[in-house]
Amino acid sequence: xxxxxxxxxxxxxxxxxxxxxxxxxxxxxxxxxxxxxxxxxxxxxxxxxxxxxxxxxxxxxxxxxxxxxxxxxxxxxxxxxxxxxxxxxxxxxxxxxxxxxxxxxxxxxxxxxxxxxxxxxxxxxxxxxxxxxxxxxxxxxxxxxxxxxxxxxxxxxxxxxxxxxxxxxxxxxxxxxxxxxxxxxxxxxxxxxxxxxxxxxxxxxxxxxxxxxxxxxxxxxxxxxxxxxxxxxxxxxxxxxxxxxxxxxxxxxxxxx
Amino acid sequence: xxxxxxxxxxxxxxxxxxxxxxxxxxxxxxxxxxxxxxxxxxxxxxxxxxxxxxxxxxxxxxxxxxxxxxxxxxxxxxxxxxxxxxxxxxxxxxxxxxxxxxxxxxxxxxxxxxxxxxxxxxxxxxxxxxxxxxxxxxxxxxxxxxxxxxxxxxxxxxxxxxxxxxxxxxxxxxxxxxxxxxxxxxxxxxxxxxxxxxxxxxxxxxxxxxxxxxxxxxxxxxxxxxxxxxxxxxxxxxxxxxxxxxxxxxxxxxxxxxxxxxxxxxxxxxxxxxxxxxxxxxxxxxxxxxxxxxxxxxxxxxxxxxxxxxxxxxxxxxxxxxxxxxxxxxxxxxxxxxx
Numbered sequence: 001x002x003x004x005x006x007x008x009x010x011x012x013x014x015x016x017x018x019x020x021x022x023x024x025x026x027x028x029x030x031x032x033x034x035x036x037x038x039x040x041x042x043x044x045x046x047x048x049x050x051x052x053x054x055x056x057x058x059x060x061x062x063x064x065x066x067x068x069x070x071x072x073x074x075x076x077x078x079x080x081x082x083x084x085x086x087x088x089x090x091x092x093x094x095x096x097x098x099x100x101x102x103x104x105x106x107x108x109x110x111x112x113x114x115x116x117x118x119x120x121x122x123x124x125x126x127x128x129x130x131x132x133x134x135x136x137x138x139x140x141x142x143x144x145x146x147x148x149x150x151x152x153x154x155x156x157x158x159x160x161x162x163x164x165x166x167x168x169x170x171x172x173x174x175x176x177x178x179x180x181x182x183x184x185x186x187x188x189x190x191x192x193x194x195x196x197x198x199x200x201x202x203x204x205x206x207x208x209x210x211x212x213x214x215x216x217x218x219x220x221x222x223x224x225x226x227x228x229x230x231x232x233x234x235x236x237x238x239x240x241x242x243x244x245x246x247x248x249x250x251x252x253x254x255x256x257x
Numbered sequence: 258x259x260x261x262x263x264x265x266x267x268x269x270x271x272x273x274x275x276x277x278x279x280x281x282x283x284x285x286x287x288x289x290x291x292x293x294x295x296x297x298x299x300x301x302x303x304x305x306x307x308x309x310x311x312x313x314x315x316x317x318x319x320x321x322x323x324x325x326x327x328x329x330x331x332x333x334x335x336x337x338x339x340x341x342x343x344x345x346x347x348x349x350x351x352x353x354x355x356x357x358x359x360x361x362x363x364x365x366x367x368x369x370x371x372x373x374x375x376x377x378x379x380x381x382x383x384x385x386x387x388x389x390x391x392x393x394x395x396x397x398x399x400x401x402x403x404x405x406x407x408x409x410x411x412x413x414x415x416x417x418x419x420x421x422x423x424x425x426x427x428x429x430x431x432x433x434x435x436x437x438x439x440x441x442x443x444x445x446x447x448x449x450x451x452x453x454x455x456x457x458x459x460x461x462x463x464x465x466x467x468x469x470x471x472x473x474x475x476x477x478x479x480x481x482x483x484x485x486x487x488x489x490x491x492x493x494x495x496x497x498x499x500x501x502x503x504x505x506x507x508x509x510x511x512x513x514x515x516x517x518x519x520x521x522x523x524x525x526x527x528x529x530x531x532x533x534x535x536x537x538x539x540x541x542x543x544x545x546x547x548x549x550x551x552x553x554x555x556x557x558x559x560x561x562x563x564x565x566x567x568x569x570x571x572x573x574x575x576x577x578x579x580x581x582x583x584x585x586x587x588x589x590x591x592x593x594x595x596x
Contacts, residue, residue, distance in 0.1 A: 088485040
């Protein structure tokens with residue numbers, strides 16, 4: 001399993017059309033190792049499409065994605081799967097696999113590594129899910145299933161981790177645990193990209209924020225740069241208050257504008 | 258749980274040779290099995306001829322066809338992520354059936370070489386395989402680029418409906434009662450009067466199908482997470498769905514071509530064995546092949562031993578044997594144990 005430890009991913013004038021409608025247009029940005037990036041924006045802003053393009057699940061209609069300077073379309077699918085791991089917004093398992101078997105699917109790009117079982121149980125431990133290792137995934141609650149799916153994302157060795165709304169459906173303990181996990185992954189050198197709706201979590205844990213609106217990149221930078229009442233008010237149509245309390249970000253939406 | 262599941266599969270594997278012996282021993286005349294085996298397949302003793310030229314190829318064909326149908330069903334359900342899918346959905350069976358019907362119509366009047374080919378019994382299955390491939394190709398083309406599973410099913414339903422209409426039309430205008438009866442019997446499926454020719458014709462196609470599906474096993478596994486996740490795990494593009502479709506067309510097309518349309522196996526066998534392989538869509542291919550082979554062989558033993566004016570239709574017998582298992586499965590699912 002000798003693979004790249006660090007990976008820089010860039011979008012160059014990325015565009016995507018669906019049924020003749022532009023979903024993404026001219027998005028240029030870079031995701032670096034050691035960085036945890038949050039992609040935020042209102043519903044329909046193109047967050048999921050951007051993440052799917054980045055993960056290779058969607059093919060951009062214009063522009064391109066580069067992985068360490070190489071055009072991602074030129075990277076063979078099997079190799080690209082070892083470079084990036086992706087958790088879509090809604091992943092519905094078709095069969096009632098056991099949790100451990102579902103997590104093991106995350107190792108498919110690496111064949112059958114000898115330490116498969118240890119890896120799977122370590123990944124389940126990371127998300128506090130070792131107690132349902134043998135339970136069929138169809139018998140888990142929404143949040144429990146989400147944690148097992150996150151273990152599937154974390155079980156491999158891909159240097160680029162992409163997750164679409166990983167905190168949705170999780171209780172506050174597991175939201176916090178999850179963000180700390182992603183923070184640790186980034187600190188260990190991985191490139192982590194998350195679509196998030198919770199702006200407080202985004203501000204608190206992420207190094208960088210991309211704000212999307214209507215398929216366009218509206219702003220990017222640190223949370224302080226992006227989460228200004230004026231910009232958030234303009235993009236989301238809400239008045240808000242945003243402040244730091246002992247290093248913890250607190251974002252309070254006040255009223256509709 | 259796991260060991261229990263494994264022993265069930267081992268039991269299936271052990272039951273297969275026993276069923277094979279039972280199949281060789283069954284028939285309207287009783288033969289001395291040991292002596293016939295000892296005589297070898299070249300012998301002209303009547304017992305040896307019955308064993309080597311009639312019973313053995315028929316039993317092996319039951320195994321081959323059952324395995325192909327079970328495997329095809331498992332692949333189909335895996336690819337469409339749907340436990341209600343069966344190979345017939347792709348038009349494999351109706352494509353093969355329509356080609357076979359056309360042959361049953363015009364086969365007798367073919368001149369020269371083709372007439373001889375018809376009489377030797379391999380022209381009909383060969384054309385039925387071609388028919389199966391054509392039907393699947395139509396479904397693939399109709400569904401179009403990057404088709405989702407649901408679009409594939411819709412295209413399959415449309416092609417199926419069209420082919421069924423053509424078959425009904427063919428029955429309508431059947432030249433004689435005899436031709437009509439031939440067609441109906443063929444549609445119901447049978448292993449009677451099949452020999453080495455049919456077996457050797459179907460074998461390479463089933464093997465090719467198995468190899469193609471083997472290459473797609475990890476795709477089927479990844480698909481249990483959905484199409485976007487499978488793509489991110491490295492299974493992108495048209496290559497993998499095409500691999501599965503070609504595998505199903507080859508294996509199931511060949512099975513239908515030599516045995517007619519035998520329902521139930523492709524739909525229900527994967528359900529029966531899915532709990533035994535921890536729901537793994539990759540292993541399910543081989544477990545379903547094993548269980549399908551066993552089910553069809555047992556059904557054929559019933560058919561052979563049934564004494565009556567008319568031969569039983571094997572499709573009906575598979576359902577009679579398999580349905581009670583299915584009832585049991587549904588009842589235990591109601592208690593929340595399986596499925």
